Each structure stands twice: as C-alpha cells, then as structure tokens.
Amino acid sequence: MQTLLVPVIKDLPELLHTSPSNATWVLTSTLLAGAVATPIMGRLGDLFGKRRMLVTSLAVMVVGSLVAGFTSDLLVMIVGRALQGFAMGAIPLGIGLMRDELPRERLGSAMALMSSSIGVGGGLALPLAALVAEHADWHALFFGSAGLGALSILLTLLLVPESRVRAEGTFDVAGALGLSAGLVLFLLPITKGSDWGWTSATTLGLFGASAAVLLLWGVMELRLKAPLVDLRTTARPAVLFTNLASIMVGVAFYAVSLVLPQLLQLPTSTGYGLGRSMLVAGLCVAPLGLTMMFTAPVYARISAKYGPKVTLMTGMLIIAVGYGAGLGLMSAAWQTVVIAVVLGAGIGLAYSSLPALIVGAVPASETGAANGLNTLMRSIGTSVSSAVIGMVLANTANHTGGVAVPTMHGFRLSFLIATGAVLLGLVFAAFLPRGRTAADTEKPQPRASGEDVPPVVERAAFRGRVTDAGGSPVARATVTLIDRRGRRAGSALSAEDGGYLIAVPEEGSYVLAVTAGGHEPLASSASHPGGALPVERDLALPSTVPA
Structure with missing residues (x-):
C-alpha cells in the first residue's frame, strides 16, 4: 500500500x-x-x-x-x-x-x-x-x-x-481520539511542509498544536x-x-x-x-x-x-x-x-x-x-x-x-x-x-520444560508441567497467572511435554488457572518469594470432561 x-x-x-x-x-x-x-x-x-x-x-x-x-x-x-x-x-x-x-x-x-x-x-x-x-x-x-x-x-x-x-x-476511546489527533497534526506538516513552507504559519501552527495535544494525551493516559x-x-x-x-x-x-x-x-x-x-x-x-x-x-x-x-x-x-x-x-x-x-x-x-x-x-x-x-x-x-x-x-x-x-x-x-x-x-x-x-528474549513465556528451559532464569517465574489425572502431559493448555487483586498478570501455553514457564511481575501470592480442551479447569494457589530463580509448580488437571 x-x-x-x-x-x-x-x-x-x-x-x-x-x-x-x-x-x-x-x-x-x-x-x-x-x-x-x-x-x-x-x-x-x-x-x-x-x-x-x-x-x-x-x-x-x-x-x-x-x-x-x-x-x-x-x-x-x-x-x-x-x-x-x-x-x-x-x-x-x-x-x-x-x-x-x-x-x-x-x-x-x-x-x-x-x-x-x-x-x-x-x-x-x-x-x-x-x-x-x-x-x-x-x-x-x-x-x-x-x-x-x-x-x-x-x-x-x-x-x-x-x-x-x-x-x-x-x-x-478518548485515548484513541487524542493519539489520532496528535499524530495527524504531527505527520501532516512533515509530509506537506515542503509544499507549504517549513517556516509558514500553517506548518509551525500544526507542529505546535500537535505538541499540545500529545502532551495532554500523555497526561490523560498516565491517569x-x-x-x-x-x-x-x-x-x-x-x-x-x-x-x-x-x-x-x-x-x-x-x-x-x-x-x-x-x-x-x-x-x-x-x-x-x-x-x-x-x-x-x-x-x-x-x-x-x-x-x-x-x-x-x-x-x-x-x-x-x-x-x-x-x-x-x-x-x-x-x-x-x-x-x-x-x-x-x-x-x-x-x-x-x-x-x-x-x-x-x-x-x-x-x-x-x-x-x-x-x-x-x-x-x-x-x-x-x-x-x-x-x-x-x-x-x-x-x-x-x-x-x-x-x-x-x-x-x-x-x-x-x-x-x-x-x-x-x-x-x-x-x-x-x-x-x-x-x-x-x-x-x-x-x-x-x-x-x-x-x-530468552523472543519468548518471555516459553512453552517448554526439562532440557528446553534453562535451569536459571533471569527473572522471577513459575515453571513446571501440566498433566492429566493419570500423569500424562497435556499440551497447549492455557496457564493464566492471576494476582491477589484478581487481575491477569500473564499467561502461557504448555508445550508438547506439558512444560510451561510463566514470568512473575513481583513477589507475592498468585493463583495459577489452567484450562485445556477436554479437561475440567484447575485453579491452584502459589506464592513466589522473588529473586531470579523460578519456583517449580506442577499442575495436575483433576479429570476429563465426558464427551
């Protein structure tokens, strides 16, 4: 385009x-x-x-x-x-x-x-x-x-x-409108400045208006x-x-x-x-x-x-x-x-x-x-x-x-x-x-465990395996990290061997919620002391939902 x-x-x-x-x-x-x-x-x-x-x-x-x-x-x-x-x-x-x-x-x-x-x-x-x-x-x-x-x-x-x-x-919505207005006011004189003149009142006025709009938008976004x-x-x-x-x-x-x-x-x-x-x-x-x-x-x-x-x-x-x-x-x-x-x-x-x-x-x-x-x-x-x-x-x-x-x-x-x-x-x-x-960088929450996950991680994390009631690994299960306020703090999908790794934003108590097709969901409490080492936490789904 x-x-x-x-x-x-x-x-x-x-x-x-x-x-x-x-x-x-x-x-x-x-x-x-x-x-x-x-x-x-x-x-x-x-x-x-x-x-x-x-x-x-x-x-x-x-x-x-x-x-x-x-x-x-x-x-x-x-x-x-x-x-x-x-x-x-x-x-x-x-x-x-x-x-x-x-x-x-x-x-x-x-x-x-x-x-x-x-x-x-x-x-x-x-x-x-x-x-x-x-x-x-x-x-x-x-x-x-x-x-x-x-x-x-x-x-x-x-x-x-x-x-x-x-x-x-x-x-x-207000943020979207504010950002749109600020960007248009900024990019318009950039793309048309050579036609209007870089020191013209129109060009300078639009740059000034863009700065004012984006500043107000930034203050609003922070709140x-x-x-x-x-x-x-x-x-x-x-x-x-x-x-x-x-x-x-x-x-x-x-x-x-x-x-x-x-x-x-x-x-x-x-x-x-x-x-x-x-x-x-x-x-x-x-x-x-x-x-x-x-x-x-x-x-x-x-x-x-x-x-x-x-x-x-x-x-x-x-x-x-x-x-x-x-x-x-x-x-x-x-x-x-x-x-x-x-x-x-x-x-x-x-x-x-x-x-x-x-x-x-x-x-x-x-x-x-x-x-x-x-x-x-x-x-x-x-x-x-x-x-x-x-x-x-x-x-x-x-x-x-x-x-x-x-x-x-x-x-x-x-x-x-x-x-x-x-x-x-x-x-x-x-x-x-x-x-x-x-x-490490491209996949902050990699879907692997065992030899695929490094023994030392550069940030706090939970890791382990997702299994069914019989101990068999469950692949592509969604593991969601929920903080003490009930907000989502991160998520990951389990690998073929059931392994998961999910980063923890800070030390404290969390809930690890697991969902997978054909299985009943699981919610498990867990706490992390902070530091660079991951906390091991295996998650066993309780049963299989009947077809």
Whole structure:
C-alpha cells in the first residue's frame, strides 16, 4: 500500500485532473491512516482478539481498494487510499498472534519475516506496480490489491487460530481520539511542509498544536487504569530505545525507495541519469525486498547466539556501509542492484530484531499494542524521510523548461542524510539493555520444560508441567497467572511435554488457572518469594470432561 502508486506518481496530477501538490494527498492519506490505525488495531487485538482485528484490518483495506479502483475523483481517491492504510495494522497483530500461538523454536524467524514484510511488500510492489501501470489501466493496481486482501482474509480464517490471550480493561476511546489527533497534526506538516513552507504559519501552527495535544494525551493516559498505550511500559529503556532506533531505520528504508527509482528513470542526457524504463527501474530496486525476505533465517541464527540487540546493531552497520558505498556506485544499473541488495540485508536484519526486543520487554497481554506503537515509529521514520528527502531533492533540482530535474548532488546528499540517521540509530541501540539470546528474549513465556528451559532464569517465574489425572502431559493448555487483586498478570501455553514457564511481575501470592480442551479447569494457589530463580509448580488437571 505504501509504494503501490510510486511508479505512477509523476502521472497522478494528469490522471486525477488536479495539481501536483493536491495529488500528493493520495500518498499522504495512506501514510496518515496507517500511522493512526496501527496502535489502535494493536490495542483492540489485545482486548477482543488478534485474528478478529487482523481480518477487520484487511477487510477495511479491501473496501478502500475497491473505492479507489472505481474512481478518478481526487477526494474519493483520497478516502479509498486512507482506508487502504489500515493494512498497516496487520504487522503488530500478526506478531502478537505468532507470540501467542507458535512454539518457541519457530517464533524467532516467524516474527522476523512478519516484521520485514513491511519492507518486502514495499520492495516487491515497485516492479509489479510498474508492470501493471505500463500494460494496463492504472486502476488495475487497486483491483489487484483488493484481490490480495480478499485472499489474505480467506487464508487467515482457514489457517490462523484465534489467540486466547486477552488484556484486561476496556478500549480507551478518548485515548484513541487524542493519539489520532496528535499524530495527524504531527505527520501532516512533515509530509506537506515542503509544499507549504517549513517556516509558514500553517506548518509551525500544526507542529505546535500537535505538541499540545500529545502532551495532554500523555497526561490523560498516565491517569487511566487501562490506557491505549501504557506510557510507563513505553518508558522502559528496552522499549524506548528500540522505538527511537526504529524511527531511524524507517528513515533509512524510505530514502533508497525515493532515490534509486528516480536515478534509474532519468534520461541519460542529464549526464548521470541511467535512462531505464519504469519496469526495469522497479526490477533493479526489487532485490531490496527480496533480500529482506531471505535475511529472516539469518536473523534467527545470529539472534539465537548473540541476542536481538547485536542483530539490530549489525543490521544498522550494514545499512551505513550500503549507503556509504552508494555514494560512489550510481553510474550503472547493476550498481543500483548491488546497493539494493546490501541495504536490503541491513534493513532486513534491523527490522527482524525489533519485534523480539519489544516482545521481550512487555507482558503478553500488551504485545499487540506495543508492537503497534513500534510499527508506528517506523511509519514516522518513513514520513520524516519522505519529507526531508523530498525537500532536499526539490531544493537541489535543476529547472529546465519548467520541469524540476533532481541532481546527482541531491541524490548523494540524500544518501548522506540516511547514513547519518542510521548512525544515530546505532547510538540509540547501544543504550539498549544487555541482549539475551533469542530463546530468552523472543519468548518471555516459553512453552517448554526439562532440557528446553534453562535451569536459571533471569527473572522471577513459575515453571513446571501440566498433566492429566493419570500423569500424562497435556499440551497447549492455557496457564493464566492471576494476582491477589484478581487481575491477569500473564499467561502461557504448555508445550508438547506439558512444560510451561510463566514470568512473575513481583513477589507475592498468585493463583495459577489452567484450562485445556477436554479437561475440567484447575485453579491452584502459589506464592513466589522473588529473586531470579523460578519456583517449580506442577499442575495436575483433576479429570476429563465426558464427551
């Protein structure tokens, strides 16, 4: 959805019978809607079911695609494109479902691929959209995305189980409205500042209004028992510095998507343009997305040995090397392919590590909202990148015959900005708490015991086995931790051998509630003295429910 219209962006004013500044709203609306929808859908998923909200997000996207597919009117197109932005909510919801349902040994690479899909889809959309735009009516782009959305809904309903993990509380409507207003007021001048003027009253006024709204929103969220975003959790170093690094990675990702296609399509008469067709330009940039896809298994191996923090920093270093090398590799199409491959590898590693860092720092019931906020940070990074790179290319362009032509100086300056952003992100990543291996970080509540659970855990926990009345292990039983106030404090699913491990937020008395298909539920009191060692607690379900 983010790059669907990039191949036809220069033709949008003519296609929509409007001015170039108005045509950019077709891209801006998707970005704004996606930024707003992502944390909201994440929280709704935590409360009411992640699969349910995943299907809802995809359904809204399909409706938006059909709206856009049947119109050439600017305002209707903007509405349709805004609805398409709801597809962004699939990222945190998918990560949350994986955390709740997948066994530990598959979780790392699965989350890595899901996180990378935000770049994989963007990279693959460029050549596919260019192919469609060159050989068919441009509205076919929207019908294609509607078909993909419908297929995704069908496969989700058929193959993806609903998570039984739920957060306590109600949906914070006021918080959702406040965050939406603050984000729109912030992202709007970022995306349109180059058109309005960065020092104009409109731009500065919107930035000021955004600061005021987000400040009031933050004060309100801190006073609520069930806020949309738990700001205290967000302030933890592991979450805060991961989100700051995410913004910088977002800046780096979008810069290459803006620069390389233009460089490839500029005519050779400019002296530096490569004179390639829209389709060839898309194919040269496509390795960016493909490489991100293939780095997911590599991420799992690196993270399993060194932890996601090291993986994130490694990815950022590769990105910096890619942009640095790109400063001197812009004279041939094959050189742009090399740049795309190197940057794709770095961005893939960086994106893959982000959900593991977030999941390892928040309770299971907050996974959707926390990953939604992290995806939002990446969206903010792409917005900032789009605005800054667009401003740089516009201010360094040569104007010939009333047409602004980007210069090589502008392209190189854009690469330098991306390099600086990723180096700043590297500094943020350095402040992350000491990384754990993937086995500990990616699965705070692993579904294993015996040799699969380390004898010493770095936080308080209950662990043991879930069995039936005859002592046989019960797999995929839901173990819920309830504190002395009757609130859910965590949950886990038992492994094939019945083993479970569930983190304890603090010392004290708890109830371990166990439910499993075909068995009567069990509630067992337990207490934890605190400290790093887990407390052993086997749970025997009393009997089997008759069929």
